[in-house]
Amino acid sequence: MSRAACAGGAAASLLCALIYTGALAHETHEELPEPTPLLYEPPAPGSYELPTIDRVEEHVLLGEGGAAVSLPGLQQGQVAIVSFVYRSCADAQGCPLALAVLRRLDRALAREPALAARVRLLTVSFDPERDTPERMSELRRLMQPKSDWQFLTAPSKEVIWKVLRDYGQDALRLATADGKESPTLRHVLKVFLLDEDRAVRNVYSAGFLNERILLNDIQTVRAAR
């Protein structure tokens, strides 16, 4: 995001100042934003329904060392939290925020081993040309997962585009001022909760991307089995 993007009214300028200051620091994902505490008490697990929104296919992507890994690759009784990020993302409230929340979820799951055994966290790169398996392994080392949290990429742009279409995850590769391909992707932040049948049971964006809500929803889906 350029400083020029920060023209506008007073409120907009405040936003931009806050966003821009954090953006560069988060670009490598070595430092993540601190998610804001919820302003409300989320509804208790099992007190609400999460009907199927959609159903996704099984895909084969690349994991640690380029090994083939299934997405979501769930066994009976498991659920998955699938997120799409890319390592060049400089928007602190985009991919870094998703990673920050997932890391909190990872730590929360690690404190509940019985539940953690039933949950897969899968973070997938939008950008396989830059985010090689090595780069995603580096991200894994930065996150230091304590639960089953995998970092995947695709063998080609065509493969990840097929995945993104299946999940209904938008992404646009922007162009630079001189018409060249920019490292920046425009995308809406989305995180997906899948059940064992690959049914999408919830989709989270900035407003509801919180580890307490994710945990409650995981328990709600499992309780409804």
Next chain:
Amino acid sequence: MQRSLRILAAVLVLGAAQVRADETCQSPYLPKVTGQEDFVYVWTLGIAGLGDGSDKLVTIGANPNRPDYGEVVSSVSVGGRHEAHHGGLSDDRRFFWLGGLDDSMIFVFDIATDPIRPRLVRTIDNFEEASGGVVGPHTFYALPGRMLITGLSNTADRGGRTALVEYSNEGRYIRTIWLPLGAEYGYDVRINANLNRMLTSSFTGHENYMRKLGDLLGDAEAMKRFGNTMVLWDFHARQPLQRFEVPGAPLEIRWALQPRHYYAFTSTALTSKLWGIFRRDDGSFEALELADIGDPSKTPLPVDISLSADDRFLFVDSFLDGMVRVFDVSNPRKPHVIYERKIGTQVNMVSQSWDGKRIYFTSSLLANWDGTGGEDEQYLRAFTWDEKELTPTFEIDFRSEQLGRPHLMRFGQLEFHRGAGPQAGAE
């Protein structure tokens, strides 16, 4: 950073541009276009004998730096008249969902592949059956991966009892949530994601909104069958929490947009009042009558409202006198009118750019409620707003252009959809 800032930020910072310019009052899950809007898309109700007579999506050039400024750029008919009314953009802003209040048809346009010429890509013709008897899809409100739709009526008695209906972005029916007993009527829905709170408002059923307005106003029994309630919900759980008495058909809802502004506004059509719904210290909410809109004894029929992004100005249109009144709502509990102007013989919808500098109005309310003869102007009128007065910039006469009755507006931009990506036509 405040959570509300985070949400606003998330929808603002995607991509690079110079000036923010989206319409306000949209779903917090909707990404904002940045820069000057290139187009205003107008969902337009067909008029028998005018042009092809069909409902259509009309694209108007809105960028003064483009050669199509102030002109009709394209028009795509959906075939037939369905009481074209409201609609909404999908969570990725690629699709524009549009509803018909009479036969409950839903039309989904792709506005990303070619923003100049939207393309009808999906028609949902079984909304009533799929939803379990909901009639009149009204508000279309983007949720992540889904579209939340309010109904106005039901198949059982065509009265005002109705529901919220959810569809996936791919057009798959998900669920129906009927409004609670004692507050069964529906109209608008708006979410404050920071607070996990959702508000719904109430209008009237198919039996009333499809009648001639003159006949309806003279039918005392029918006039009793309007909504007088709003409902506050736990959004995540989709469960009602509080019911408010707001007499006289509270219609459009607008949550404040600034951090720590935990309130919303609505206007009542039949009683001509401005109301506020305010969060109390204990987390519950209260609904308070705030001000008259014009002279309530003359029933000006307030309709659409639009709140500026800084929460300072609330534009309130009233249909029967064709007026817009701008309230200063800096103190939301003590709003006062700072400006008023007659926009036309009738006026319904109002949309403003995110920077608050450009304001657009359209004329039509419902086919059978619009004026007759010389009182039935059908237009889109564009103005600039300098925080003191409106100055006309351009207008489109929807009659002379053989288009119909213009209603809901949404903004579009070429740059927003430009780039390479996985979605069809994105390259």
